[in-house]
Amino acid sequence: MGKYPYIVAEIGGNHNGDIELGKKMIKAAKECGADAVKFQLYRREDLWTEDHLKELNDGVVKLENVSNWSTKELGLNNIFEQVDKFAVQEQEHIEFFNYARELGIDYGTSAFTKKDVDFCIDQKCANLKVASCDVTNLDLIEYVISKDYPTQIALGMASLAEIEAIVKLIPERFKHNVTLLHCVSLYPPKDEYVNLNFLHTLRQALGMEVGYSDHTFGFSIPLAAIALGATVIEKHFTLDKNLPGWDHKVSANPEEMRIIASESKRIVDALGNGIKVVSDDEIAKQKKFRRSITTANSLKAGQEITYNDILFKRPGTGIPADRFKEVIGRHVNRDIEENKTLFWEDLVK
Known part of the structure; x- marks a missing residue:
C-alpha cells in the first residue's frame, strides 16, 4: 500500500443495469478522488437457487436492506428480472474496464466463481475481491489466493475462527497481496455493531494489511476506520441516494465520497509516526x-x-x-x- 488509504468506490449493482449510468459513476468516482471503482461479476445461476429467488420474490424471505429490491420502481416484473438486469457480464466489464483505464482510475471486481477469477486476471483488473458471502467458500478463496494477485477479502458475517481458517490458506509469501476487510453485513448496521476496534485485533493477531468495507450512512465511520489503521476503505457509491435499487440509500454520494477521499489524506498526515517532535x-x-x-x-x-x-x-x-x-x-x-x-x-x- 502507499502512504494514503486506498479508496474504493463500490459501484456494485448501483449502475441499475445501465451501461451509461455505470460510466457516469466511474467518471464521478474519479473526480471525487477515489483510487478505484469496483463492480461485481456474477450470473444468477452461479449464486442463487431458483427456489431461493422465488422465496425472495414472494416475500417469504425478506432482506433488511433499506433499499430492498425496488423491482416495481425499476419497471420490472419480478426479482428474477432484476438480478439478470443488474448482473454485469464479461463484455460489459470490458467496456467499464476500458473506460476506467481511459480516465486513470483502478478497476476492481468481486468474483464469485473460478472462471470469473481467471477472467478478471486476464483483463488485468487492479484487484480482486472475495465478498463476505463467500467467507466459508474456502474452495474459491484458496483458488484466488493461489493466483498471488492483489486481493481483498471481506469478513462480514465471519467469526474469528472462520477468519483464521481463511488466513491459514494464505502462504506467508502471498500475504503481501491480501488485505482483510473488516465488514458488518447489514445495510446499514447499528453503530454499536460496527466495532472498529476489531481492526486492531485483526492486525495484531494476524499481522496482515487490514481495511474496512463500510455499509453505514455518511462518511464518519470510514474516516474513523482510517484513524484506526485501515489501509483500504471500500464504500458503496451512487450518484443519487434516491435512485431505486439495492444499495443507493447506504451509498456515499459524490459529495460524501469526495470528503472520504480528501479527508483520508489529512487523517494520515495528522496521525504522524508517534514520536514527539517540536516543529x-x-x-x-x-x-x-x-x-x-x-x-x-x-x-x-x-x-x-x-x-x-x-x-x-x-x-x-x-x-x-x-x-x-x-x-x-x-x-x-x-x-x-x-x-x-x-x-x-x-x-x-
Whole structure:
C-alpha cells in the first residue's frame, strides 16, 4: 500500500443495469478522488437457487436492506428480472474496464466463481475481491489466493475462527497481496455493531494489511476506520441516494465520497509516526506564547531577588519561567523597573 488509504468506490449493482449510468459513476468516482471503482461479476445461476429467488420474490424471505429490491420502481416484473438486469457480464466489464483505464482510475471486481477469477486476471483488473458471502467458500478463496494477485477479502458475517481458517490458506509469501476487510453485513448496521476496534485485533493477531468495507450512512465511520489503521476503505457509491435499487440509500454520494477521499489524506498526515517532535513552526511560537520571569516591582542594582519580586508573563524571550528557582537569591546588576522581562544578563555573575 502507499502512504494514503486506498479508496474504493463500490459501484456494485448501483449502475441499475445501465451501461451509461455505470460510466457516469466511474467518471464521478474519479473526480471525487477515489483510487478505484469496483463492480461485481456474477450470473444468477452461479449464486442463487431458483427456489431461493422465488422465496425472495414472494416475500417469504425478506432482506433488511433499506433499499430492498425496488423491482416495481425499476419497471420490472419480478426479482428474477432484476438480478439478470443488474448482473454485469464479461463484455460489459470490458467496456467499464476500458473506460476506467481511459480516465486513470483502478478497476476492481468481486468474483464469485473460478472462471470469473481467471477472467478478471486476464483483463488485468487492479484487484480482486472475495465478498463476505463467500467467507466459508474456502474452495474459491484458496483458488484466488493461489493466483498471488492483489486481493481483498471481506469478513462480514465471519467469526474469528472462520477468519483464521481463511488466513491459514494464505502462504506467508502471498500475504503481501491480501488485505482483510473488516465488514458488518447489514445495510446499514447499528453503530454499536460496527466495532472498529476489531481492526486492531485483526492486525495484531494476524499481522496482515487490514481495511474496512463500510455499509453505514455518511462518511464518519470510514474516516474513523482510517484513524484506526485501515489501509483500504471500500464504500458503496451512487450518484443519487434516491435512485431505486439495492444499495443507493447506504451509498456515499459524490459529495460524501469526495470528503472520504480528501479527508483520508489529512487523517494520515495528522496521525504522524508517534514520536514527539517540536516543529520549527512551534519553536518559533515559544517566544510569543511562553512566559518569562518578569519583575513584580522595581529592583535596585545589587538587590537580591526574592520569590515576591517575580511574576511570569509573556513573551518568552527572557529567562524561562521553569528556571525561576535559579533566579531566586541572585542579585540584579542594574536598576530594573516593575513589569519588565528579566534576562540572564541582568543578573550578577
